[in-house]
Amino acid sequence: MIAPAAGDTSDDPRIRRLLDERTAALARRGVDIAHRAATRPFLVCAAGDDRYGLPLDSVVQVVPARTYTPVPGAPPELLGLIALSGRVVSVLSLAGALSRPLPSRADSSRAESSTATGHILVLRGGIAPVALAVDRVLAVAVVDGALTTEPVLTGGFGADAVSGYAPAPGPEAAHQGGEAGFVVIDLPRLLRRYLPQG
Numbered sequence: 001m002i003a004p005a006a007g008d009t010s011d012d013p014r015i016r017r018l019l020d021e022r023t024a025a026l027a028r029r030g031v032d033i034a035h036r037a038a039t040r041p042f043l044v045c046a047a048g049d050d051r052y053g054l055p056l057d058s059v060v061q062v063v064p065a066r067t068y069t070p071v072p073g074a075p076p077e078l079l080g081l082i083a084l085s086g087r088v089v090s091v092l093s094l095a096g097a098l099s100r101p102l103p104s105r106a107d108s109s110r111a112e113s114s115t116a117t118g119h120i121l122v123l124r125g126g127i128a129p130v131a132l133a134v135d136r137v138l139a140v141a142v143v144d145g146a147l148t149t150e151p152v153l154t155g156g157f158g159a160d161a162v163s164g165y166a167p168a169p170g171p172e173a174a175h176q177g178g179e180a181g182f183v184v185i186d187l188p189r190l191l192r193r194y195l196p197q198g
Contacts, residue, residue, distance in 0.1 A: 041142045042166065044182050045119065045134040047095040051182040052134075053141065053166055054121065058187050061122040062137055078194070079133055084122065089129040090194070091120060097132070097190055098161060123187065127195050141166070141182070161190035 042053030043062075061084075068080035068091050077096025082089050095101065118135045143166040167181035 039142050039144055041140055042182070042184065043121070044138045044141050045094070045121070046136045046138055047093075047098075047134045048100050050095070050100060051138065052094060052098075053143070053182040053184050054132075054187060056140060058124050059121050060124045063120050063122065065118045065120055065133060082120070082131070084129075084131075087129050089122065089131050091131045091133050092191075092194060094121075094132045094134050094185075097194070098185075123191075126191070130191060130195070161186050163189075 041056040043056050043059050044051060044053050046052075063084070066082055068082045070080045071078055071090075074080075075096075077093045079091045079093055079096075082091055118133060119137045121132045121134060121137070123130050123132065162183055163186040164184045165181055166184055
């Protein structure tokens with residue numbers, strides 16, 4: 001029979017328990033890291049009667065709606081232009097870009113500026129500065145990426161920009177502005193017909 005090596009504590013129950021606890025903690029840490037990698041944060045907002053989620057990393061800034069200058073001959077979903085941090089930014093109605101009903105616009109033949117209500121979401125990057133007008137920003141929701149893959153058919157020209165649906169994230173949903181889940185928007189697909197092709 002071979003004698004245990006000096007310092008071998010494998011038979012010590014306290015050491016065995018500590019090693020088992022450490023192994024379990026390391027295993028949990030791997031699961032937590034994998035879970036964080038599989039989730040995505042979305043900025044949830046209301047536009048008309050619908051709730052939409054935009055990838056949080058695509059939104060640079062949220063500002064209260066402000067006066068914008070209409071663009072003659074523009075499609076109705078292009079609400080106008082605003083000056084923001086020394087740049088001229090085009091403001092699109094999110095609902096309009098998705099072919100959802102738009103609120104009635106003031107007489108577009110007037111040369112003066114129109115006033116918008118709600119929030120403006122300034123988007124990151126792109127060829128030209130663009131922002132989306134929404135009725136209200138509701139919350140930031142962190143969603144399991146697997147829940148957003150089923151397509152949701154909303155109809156209309158903007159339906160191809162819908163990449164799925166995220167159900168409400170559980171009991172905390174009521175505290176984060178909501179009863180239901182939200183429609184997930186694919187911003188590159190939403191904006192491609194409004195930006196110059198380069």
